[in-house]
Amino acid sequence: MTVETTSLDQFLKLPVLFEHFKEHQERDPKVSLLEFLAMHYWGQDLDDNDNARDNQLPFKKVNINIHQVLIVRFSAVPQIIAAEQIIPRTFIAYKDQYHPDPDLTSPFRPPCA
Template sequence: MSVENTSLDQFLKLPVLFEHFKEHQERDPKVGLLEFLSMHYWGQDLNDNDNARDMQLPYKKVNTTTHQVLFARFTQVPQIIAAEQIIPQTFKAYKDQYHPAPNLTSPFRPPCA
């Protein structure tokens, strides 16, 4: 399955999120994970001149992809021409030896002496 055309490719950017969180903690050890997520996703980011790095975080940019589909209209109905193929068929005789005896595989059998 290809993830480039879905938003699942953003999960591949999760290591960048944790690295950037570590960078923020190096600058200010008091920054917690929820505060970090809040400033980058739900609130105002600090003016710390790392906007290019912030835009590498998952789900910061919307990826748009387009698919083009071409429909062709035929003036005539296409005809399918089947070629005759002769396939030799040989069948092996059925043998009971391929099935185990029912009295050996039954869960309800008499005790052995």
């Protein structure tokens, strides 16, 4: 199982969460971890011009990968038909009679009397 196809890759971003929490504590030492989480996940984030950094946090942007598998059960074993049975062996010769007269199909033709 690969990590990229599940949401488990978001857990690899946890160090970014703690680093960003330290950055917020440097600005305001009173910010607790719960307030930080509430600010970034459950409430309105401060307009502190760090949206690019906020989007690097885990579970901010989750990539959803869907893999669909189609399983078909046959009631009978499918038979493979040889190509020789499908392609006709007789060929129709090209005849000019199949093409209409260009004078009859032309939009610019003389009036009929």
